[in-house]
Amino acid sequence: MIVELGHFALVLALALALVQSVLPILGSRLGDARLMETGGVTSIACLAMLALAFGALTAAYVTSDFSVVNVVENSHSLKPMLYKITGVWGNHEGSMLLWVLILALFGALVALFGTDLPATLKANVLSVQAWILTAFLLFILLTSNPFIRAVPAPFEGQDLNPILQDIGLAIHPPMLYLGYVGFSIAFSFAVAALIDGRIDAAWARWVRPWTLVAWVFLTAGIAMGSYWAYYELGWGGWWFWDPVENASFMPWLSGTALLHSAVVMEKRSALKIWTVLLAILTFSFSLLGTFLVRSGVLTSVHAFAVDPERGVFILGILCVFIGGSLALFALRAGTLEGGGLFAPISREGALVVNNLFLTTAAATVLTGTLYPLVLEVLTGEKISVGAPFFNLTFGPLMLPLLFAVPFGPLLAWKRGDLLAAAQRLYAAVGAALVAVVVVLALTHGAKILSALGVGLAVWVMTGSLVDLAARSGLPRVKPTVALRRLAGLPRSAFGTALAHLGLGVMLLGIVGVGAFNTETITTMRAGDTLEAGGYTVRFDGLTPREGPNYREDVGRFTLLRDGAEAGTMESAKRFYPVRQMPTTEAGIHTRFFSQVYIALGDTAADGMGTVVRVWFKPLVTLIWLGAVVMALGGVASLSDRRLRVGAPSRRRGAATAALAP
Structure with a gap:
């Protein structure tokens, strides 16, 4: 009975998603406030129905109900209770149910906490979110139903893949999905604003917290997945450039670029077109990752072995949402205003450089991941693209970016002074040179490149703290005064410093284990x-x-x-x-x-x-410690009051007028 209740809740969630897909956006076009308000009610109702369905499937696993095909194929009565629960999402059908549950959760959060949003923008966002939800609910019900009964029911199940019987399964997939799916909100904001054809700085202020939440979870999820593979597979490595690893790394790279671009758009009302495109591309990478994992085109320890019918269905979803959003972008891009101007040497310019390298790196990873698949389809020839390709293409792109990281926060908005910024970084230069000399001395000059890598890591770490020191007045003022100034800084300043510090810590771990392992x-x-x-x-x-x-x-x-x-x-x-x-x-x-x-x-x-x-x-744990510090930096930025209160009131009115039908 519980299983049937879960199945019914899933069908009801689809019906509610269909209503949410149509009524709010129709209300925004007609100026009908009552129709627009249906988006909030239906999004919360969708979440409730999907939570009920997920709970019903979990109950089937906990009680070892082998009358359900999904439980038979992925559980066993002797399996420890923790792995019975985590086994719910340790398979294709259950993980897709978790996927849509998180998708509905983000929609409901927008409904509950988007009180500062203009009514029309909020209605459009909820409708676009419902379009995605509807597509994936149809996918589950038509091709991947987790509630199908087994007739006759076997006495025992087939157990879960032993590799997945680990505590990592309880942490890694939910975190990764919160990141993957969380970028759907940025996508929905982008499409919703393109529908009305108006995007301004207030839009960036509204979209940035949601992007930051997704980025934090994706950072933690990728790090947890890396550590899980490190200790569970017994291979001794922490990153393999596996296609499915790359599938999660690409939205992280573009999502990082999106965060930095949104800052420029918010502060200077610049890079509007580029920021919207990044919001579309970031979630498109997430959809691409879903396709790669579930289409059967890859043979990977991460991939679900599924039939081609499911792959074709997801490919259709990709075509509709990626193709449709890019077509809408192409249609509207010419009507959007360019935004404010700034000098090349400025904080905006540094963030543009950041975007340039990150998106190029994402394109490189995309090429290396998809090229073997495309080549096999076109010629039948099978090749593998592994670590040598990515190390030779991705690595050189990261070196200038890492060198430039400490400069960005020290440059002024609109027009900066590169020489002044460099003078503030004397301490970071000194620390980096000391690190290089120490490594060369310990290795008797045999590890020159490794010494330079350690120096670069120390440069990034020390440089990340220089901005805080400069803003506190150190060393020109007394420590007590500096502490008071530090306490008065916005939390986003600490978030930026922590994120950059974590990047340097991770780099130190990578260099350490790579050179001295x-x-x-x-x-x-x-x-x-x-x-x-x-x-x-x-x-x-x-x-x-x-x-x-x-x-x-x-x-x-x-x-x-x-x-x-x-x-x-x-x-x-x-x-x-x-x-x-x-x-x-x-x-x-x-x-x-x-x-x-x-x-x-x-x-x-x-x-x-x-x-x-x-x-x-040596130093291997710094890889994951650095990722944790980066995620904590995101949390610190998210706690900044300026992000929690939404767009300032003086912009709110203008944004409402701009987005009105």
Whole structure:
């Protein structure tokens, strides 16, 4: 009965989405306030129905209701309760239900918190959001229904993919979807404003908080996914340039550009056309990522193996929304005003440079991701584009951007002084040079490029704090005065500094693990030792162990430092009988920001030992710590009162008039 209730709620959500698709935008065209107000009511009702449907599917998983095909294919009665719950979105149908739930959530949030929005703009935004919701609800009901019954119902399920039976599944997909789907609001704002043909600085003020929320979640989601793959797959890497990884990275790059462009539009009423285009492209990248994961065109550890019918349906959605929005943009772009002017050397100019490099980088990643697919379709030839291509194209684009990052906040709006900004960065230059010299001294001059990379990371980190120091008056004023000035700064200033600081921290981790990582592959017997990163790693032997739905051989290791025990580690090879799949559970020992990482291989050919891979990864945790700091910077900016109160009143009236039908 609960399953049928969930199915009915899903159908009712589609009906409500159809109403929301039509009535609010019709009301905005007719000037009917009552029709426009239906958008808020229906968006909240849609959220309630989808929450009911999602709850019904979750209940089926928790109770191991094997009369539901989706539960049969992705669960098992012996699976731990946490993984029963996370298994709800660990498959195509359930994850799409989570996708539309989050889509409805953002629509409802606009309805609840968009009180400062002009009525016509709000109505149009909610209608456009409902168009997207309607399309994906139709996709679920017609091709991916999670409530189909199994007749007859089997006694037991087929279990969840063992790789997904991890706490990472509870965190990574929801965060990633909140980012992916969150950009739909920026898209809806862009299309809604294009429908009326008027966009101004107030529009940027309204759209920026929603973009920032999506960016924060996408940043955290990508970082969590990277760490999950790092420790769960036992491969020792943190980024593979996998096509599906790229699919989440592209909207992050364009979303970062959108945030910076929106600042220029808000402050100077400039880059209007470009900002709207970025809002469209960012969500288009999100839709493209959904297609790549669910169409069956990719073979990836991240991809859902689905039939071509679903891929064609999603491709149709892509064509309608991406093609339709770009066509509307082309139709309206010529009627939009260009906006304010500014000198090339200014904060606006620095943000334009930021946009140039970020969007070019996104285009590079897009080319490397899609080229093999296009080539196979056109010629039948299969090729792979991997890390060498991306490192040689993406890396050089990032170097000048990273060098320019500290300059941006130090330049004045409209017309800046590059020399004055450079003079304020003397301390950052000094810190970077010291870092380069130290690395060269420690490596006896053998790691010149690595030393320069560390210096660049220190440059970005130190430079990110210079703006705060300059605005506080340090070192010209007393520390007490400087602290009072710091306390009075807007939170967005701290958010910017934190985001740039996190970028530098991440870069330091990337350079550290990339340049100084060591790897040892050998066969070990109980009592054997090897050296790794200043540790002596002793293999204590294998122990068999039974889990709730798996069995494993656990390798135990002792870490010795200067003859004293510094820690113990466990690494395992698991086997899941129901799925008939093995997994590798890596052992990880963290000391400060570095890690010893151990993965078990197969038993040696003579049966007298075990193949062991041992890595020492210096500074590797800084990669994910940097991402967390970046996300916290976004949260700090989001807490700025200027973003929470919406557009200022003097602009509100003008925006309302501009967007009136």
